[in-house]
Amino acid sequence: MSDALLSIRDLSITYHSQGRAVPAVRGVSLDIEKGGSLGLAGESGCGKSTLANSILRLLPAGTEVTGQITLDGKEVLGLSPGGLRAVRWTAGAIVFQGALHALNPVQTVGDQIAEPMSLHRTVANDDAAKDRVVELLRRVGLPAARAESYPHELSGGQRQRVLIAMALACDPHLLIADEPTTALDLMVQAQVLALLDDLKEERNLTLLFITHDLSVLTYACERLAVMYAGRIVEEGPAWEVFENGSHPYTRALAAAFPTIGDVGSRMAPSGLGGDPPTPGDLPGGCPFHPRCPLAHDACLPAEPELRISGEARSAACVLV
Amino acid sequence: MTSIAMQRRRATASRVWAQFRGSRQGMIGLAVLLVFVAMALAAPLLADVRELNPVFARAQGNPQWAPPSVFPPLGTDYIRRSVWAQFVWGSRVSLFVGLAATVLTILIGSVVGIVSGFVGGKVDAIFMRVTEWFLVIPFLPLAIVLASVLGRNVWNIIFVIGITSWPSTARLVRAQVLTVKQRLFVDRARSLGAGGGHIVAHHILPNVSGLILANATLAVPISILTETTLSFLGLGDPSAASWGKTLEEAFVNGAMARNAWWYFLPAGLGILAVVLAFTLIGRTLEEIANPRLSRSR
Amino acid sequence: MRAGVTPLVEVEDLHVHFGAARAVDGASVRVLPGEVLALVGESGSGKTTLIRAIQGLQKPTSGVIRVDGTGGSSPGHVQTIFNPTVQMVFQDPTGALNPRQTIYEIVAEGLRIKRHAGSETEQVAAALSRAGLRPPERFFPLYPHEVSGGQRQRVVIAGAMVMEPRLLLADEPVASLDASIRGEILALMRRLVDETGLAILVVTHDLGLAWNIADRVAVMYLGRIVETGPTEQILENPRHPYTRALLSVVPETREMEQQILTGEIPDPARIPAGCRFHPRCPLLQSGDLPEAISSRCPIDDPGPTPLEAVSAAACWAVTSGVDSTAIGLNPG
Numbered sequence: 001m002s003d004a005l006l007s008i009r010d011l012s013i014t015y016h017s018q019g020r021a022v023p024a025v026r027g028v029s030l031d032i033e034k035g036g037s038l039g040l041a042g043e044s045g046c047g048k049s050t051l052a053n054s055i056l057r058l059l060p061a062g063t064e065v066t067g068q069i070t071l072d073g074k075e076v077l078g079l080s081p082g083g084l085r086a087v088r089w090t091a092g093a094i095v096f097q098g099a100l101h102a103l104n105p106v107q108t109v110g111d112q113i114a115e116p117m118s119l120h121r122t123v124a125n126d127d128a129a130k131d132r133v134v135e136l137l138r139r140v141g142l143p144a145a146r147a148e149s150y151p152h153e154l155s156g157g158q159r160q161r162v163l164i165a166m167a168l169a170c171d172p173h174l175l176i177a178d179e180p181t182t183a184l185d186l187m188v189q190a191q192v193l194a195l196l197d198d199l200k201e202e203r204n205l206t207l208l209f210i211t212h213d214l215s216v217l218t219y220a221c222e223r224l225a226v227m228y229a230g231r232i233v234e235e236g237p238a239w240e241v242f243e244n245g246s247h248p249y250t251r252a253l254a255a256a257f258p259t260i261g262d263v264g265s266r267m268a269p270s271g272l273g274g275d276p277p278t279p280g281d282l283p284g285g286c287p288f289h290p291r292c293p294l295a296h297d298a299c300l301p302a303e304p305e306l307r308i309s310g311e312a313r314s315a316a317c318v319l320v
Numbered sequence: 321m322t323s324i325a326m327q328r329r330r331a332t333a334s335r336v337w338a339q340f341r342g343s344r345q346g347m348i349g350l351a352v353l354l355v356f357v358a359m360a361l362a363a364p365l366l367a368d369v370r371e372l373n374p375v376f377a378r379a380q381g382n383p384q385w386a387p388p389s390v391f392p393p394l395g396t397d398y399i400r401r402s403v404w405a406q407f408v409w410g411s412r413v414s415l416f417v418g419l420a421a422t423v424l425t426i427l428i429g430s431v432v433g434i435v436s437g438f439v440g441g442k443v444d445a446i447f448m449r450v451t452e453w454f455l456v457i458p459f460l461p462l463a464i465v466l467a468s469v470l471g472r473n474v475w476n477i478i479f480v481i482g483i484t485s486w487p488s489t490a491r492l493v494r495a496q497v498l499t500v501k502q503r504l505f506v507d508r509a510r511s512l513g514a515g516g517g518h519i520v521a522h523h524i525l526p527n528v529s530g531l532i533l534a535n536a537t538l539a540v541p542i543s544i545l546t547e548t549t550l551s552f553l554g555l556g557d558p559s560a561a562s563w564g565k566t567l568e569e570a571f572v573n574g575a576m577a578r579n580a581w582w583y584f585l586p587a588g589l590g591i592l593a594v595v596l597a598f599t600l601i602g603r604t605l606e607e608i609a610n611p612r613l614s615r616s617r
Numbered sequence: 618m619r620a621g622v623t624p625l626v627e628v629e630d631l632h633v634h635f636g637a638a639r640a641v642d643g644a645s646v647r648v649l650p651g652e653v654l655a656l657v658g659e660s661g662s663g664k665t666t667l668i669r670a671i672q673g674l675q676k677p678t679s680g681v682i683r684v685d686g687t688g689g690s691s692p693g694h695v696q697t698i699f700n701p702t703v704q705m706v707f708q709d710p711t712g713a714l715n716p717r718q719t720i721y722e723i724v725a726e727g728l729r730i731k732r733h734a735g736s737e738t739e740q741v742a743a744a745l746s747r748a749g750l751r752p753p754e755r756f757f758p759l760y761p762h763e764v765s766g767g768q769r770q771r772v773v774i775a776g777a778m779v780m781e782p783r784l785l786l787a788d789e790p791v792a793s794l795d796a797s798i799r800g801e802i803l804a805l806m807r808r809l810v811d812e813t814g815l816a817i818l819v820v821t822h823d824l825g826l827a828w829n830i831a832d833r834v835a836v837m838y839l840g841r842i843v844e845t846g847p848t849e850q851i852l853e854n855p856r857h858p859y860t861r862a863l864l865s866v867v868p869e870t871r872e873m874e875q876q877i878l879t880g881e882i883p884d885p886a887r888i889p890a891g892c893r894f895h896p897r898c899p900l901l902q903s904g905d906l907p908e909a910i911s912s913r914c915p916i917d918d919p920g921p922t923p924l925e926a927v928s929a930a931a932c933w934a935v936t937s938g939v940d941s942t943a944i945g946l947n948p949g
């Protein structure tokens with residue numbers, strides 16, 4: 001794809017902690033075109049945040065990263081520290097998981113939004129920065145007076161808006177949102193999702209959206225990628241993947257959030273047995289086989305590769 | 321069943337020990353401390369206690385102000401006593417006072433901190449008011465006044481140190497109790513019908529004990545230094561030859577002017593070494609006591 | 618209410634105030650044996666406070682809480698009670714487990730407090746396997762940080778179930794768990810209800826959860842139940858404008874026109890006069906209401922839903938028979 005804003009090829013990321021290698025991401029390739037949106041789903045520990053952080057090279061030192069990440073035409077993994085600083089915030093910006101901890105408790109919200117702007121010198125002076133802060137706050141639906149507030153004076157939803165305002169400060173092309181709504185209630189989640197939707201339209205923003213709630217992704221994104229044990233196991237148009245997953249894991253995730261009114265799921269919660277896999281200690285063959293209701297002998301010899309499962313769709317399962 | 325629990329406890333203990341062993345500062349501290357503890361325990365074997373008595377020293381025909389080259393291993397003082405004997409027997413007194421005062425400090429501090437933090441309300445308000453009083457009264461003058469009023473003996477010194485240094489422990493423990501009390505597992509125990517005693521014993525104490533232990537190791541050097549200060553100011557027990565007492569006598573009798581380094585240096589270095597050892601151990605324990613930092617999933 | 622069945626818990630006109638904040642402000646709820654009642658609403662609506670009051674962890678300001686037919690607190694004379702027939706499951710299983718206790722000790726704790734007769738080991742093993750942790754012996758010596766998040770929630774459930782409760786209060790039991798684990802825990806809860814006649818009052822803002830396991834739903838707004846009824850009715854045919862708005866923003870119900878309420882739930886210290894929902898009510902704002910009703914909303918309080926009601930909505934439009942479904946929300 002030539003007009004891809006973000007293009008990842010064969011990315012592998014291994015943490016080294018206490019003498020153990022933790023392969024968190026194992027050979028992931030994906031593309032997001034300009035103005036497009038991709039939802040990344042998967043359960044806790046499958047490598048979503050690791051992948052997201054690698055795009056802006058935010059991983060802890062000593063982490064092994066191989067493969068290729070191209071963002072806005074730049075080779076992220078080969079960038080000099082100066083080039084990297086330019087890419088962070090201006091080419092891509094990230095909204096972190098856990099709005100509570102991502103904000104500095106002793107600094108006003110306004111100062112925190114202004115910080116990346118002065119760091120990257122995108123504004124002329126302090127007054128210009130102030131104006132921009134007010135504009136950004138208004139854009140995310142907060143009154144200008146909120147610039148003077150401290151994080152603890154805001155509700156969870158308001159804090160999440162502040163984080164989004166921060167991320168937008170340098171007009172990034174790619175916005176990475178790592179579980180931006182997980183801690184929020186239904187109504188506030190809807191407000192934040194609507195805000196992201198508007199921004200996408202208005203600024204031609206490209207979105208990488210991460211959460212384990214498939215239904216939210218389906219609502220917020222055009223395409224969907226499902227990760228399991230550090231790999232993408234299914235990818236395709238969001239609504240189709242959600243409604244009609246090819247991979248048994250996708251179907252299990254989708255079934256976890258019932259459609260209200262669907263008689264089949266009434267009084268029949270659907271879940272997946274077994275435990276999430278431990279990176280570094282994966283079962284052989286298809287890593288999903290211990291939990292897969294369709295597992296059979298053909299699943300054991302080798303880990304299935306992604307293959308075409310429909311129009312613009314692919315899945316990694318021997319049954320595809 | 322409790323055997324399984326015991327096994328796990330033992331496993332925890334050995335894990336703590338393994339972690340401790342992995343820390344260089346902790347092991348250095350422990351080694352230094354063991355040397356001094358061994359010295360204190362073996363004092364009767366290392367030096368004749370009668371050497372502390374000037375009459376005995378004169379009868380032995382010891383020289384006066386003799387440097388180590390003349391009277392090995394550490395020379396003599398202004399009244400012919402062996403400095404080595406003072407150093408060896410002094411370690412006993414200093415360590416004993418330091419440990420005993422710490423026990424008192426930690427006991428008062430923990431009880432006040434736990435009761436205050438757990439019970440809350442009026443009790444907390446009263447306890448914290450009292451604690452603040454103790455904190456704002458300058459510590460050393462209070463200790464000096466108390467020591468001179470109560471009289472100069474070892475038990476009074478211990479009492480004075482204990483009574484003046486518990487408030488910071490109490491505050492620390494109370495803060496920790498307040499956060500533990502908020503944790504969901506305390507609510508869970510309440511829903512199971514647990515009373516205050518059960519909650520303190522099974523949920524609060526195990527979660528503050530690490531802090532208390534680390535605090536205790538850090539309180540020992542402070543107690544030793546306080547004893548030294550009091551002795552140096554002439555408020556120590558005249559009959560107990562602590563390192564602080566040695567320093568005071570050396571100072572008063574002009575060891576500095578005479579350049580009799582062998583008289584004051586051993587006691588001074590001994591205090592420094594023990595204080596450092598406890599601080600190193602305390603720091604290490606503090607790091608280990610915070611399980612959330614060391615074992616992340 | 619089924620005839621002749623004594624409710625397991627009845628909460629009548631309960632008030633819990635924190636200073637000026639009226640966190641619970643006249644809520645009435647009833648749970649029958651063997652049923653699951655889902656209490657839904659935005660955060661800050663008072664759900665947690667209500668169930669903490671039932672558990673006896675929170676002193677009510679006034680109102681009645683009757684557990685198993687026996688009066689706990691009565692108006693004017695309020696006291697917190699402990700009742701082993703009521704147990705709690707918490708939102709955050711990691712926080713609900715003491716990191717210094719083994720799983721065995723955690724599950725046995727209730728038995729020890731209760732000085733239960735009989736074999737402790739057997740009962741702990743039975744509770745663990747009933748909660749899906751098999752073989753139970755494998756879990757005895759483990760500490761909470763050594764098992765997964767879903768297993769931790771099972772431990773919490775096992776710890777509550779050893780007390781042989783008749784009512785389980787569950788506060789967002791799956792909110793902190795992964796999608797793949799969620800269904801398993803919900804299935805476990807439903808199975809306990811069906812097999813042992815347990816009743817569950819589950820607090821959630823996840824309407825899919827209610828659809829998955831609840832017999833009835835009560836919708837809470839600013840300290841009160843504003844709509845209550847059988848699950849199918851509330852989720853497929855809601856009448857209160859607040860319930861309709863909540864339902865419209867569930868991501869799966871994409872066909873519905875979204876009614877994203879602006880702002881957040883008001884400060885419980887400043888509950889609006891009249892209908893407490895009127896400043897955010899899309900039905901009122903649509904201007905389609907007859908004048909007789911729309912003039913009433915800002916001044917007249919429609920009052921809480923009554924305890925006895927099987928199905929009720931505290932809204933003037935509903936009680937005057939206006940078809941609220943005709944306005945705003947359009948199910949596809």
Ligand SMILES: Nc1ncnc2c1ncn2[C@@H]1O[C@H](COP(=O)(O)OP(=O)(O)OP(=O)(O)O)[C@@H](O)[C@H]1O
Nearest residue numbers: 015017022024043044045046047048049050279617
């Ligand atoms: N700094 C690190 N050192 C060692 N291992 C790590 C580190 N950070 C993450 N991991 C491990 O890498 C794997 C992937 O973690 P990651 O945070 O990317 O998961 P995630 O999919 O974002 O999960 P969640 O939904 O919980 O946010 C996990 O097994 C995790 O324990």
Ligand SMILES: Nc1ncnc2c1ncn2[C@@H]1O[C@H](COP(=O)(O)OP(=O)(O)O)[C@@H](O)[C@H]1O
Nearest residue numbers: 635638640659660661662663664665666667885
């Ligand atoms: N201990 C407390 N002190 C003061 N206000 C409280 C306290 N507990 C809860 N509240 C307030 O009461 C309201 C309801 O809270 P809660 O019951 O936790 O709601 P929910 O569980 O529905 O999210 C909120 O506005 C909350 O801030």
Ligand code: SF4
Nearest residue numbers: 286289292299317318
């Ligand atoms: S390859 Fe086999 S085990 Fe893996 S998802 Fe497909 S059917 Fe299941």
Ligand code: SF4
Nearest residue numbers: 892895898914932933
């Ligand atoms: S009473 Fe009026 S304001 Fe309140 S919910 Fe009904 S229509 Fe809306």
Ligand SMILES: [Mg+2]
Nearest residue numbers: 048049097178
């Ligand atoms: Mg993550």
Ligand SMILES: [Mg+2]
Nearest residue numbers: 660661664665
């Ligand atoms: Mg709550």
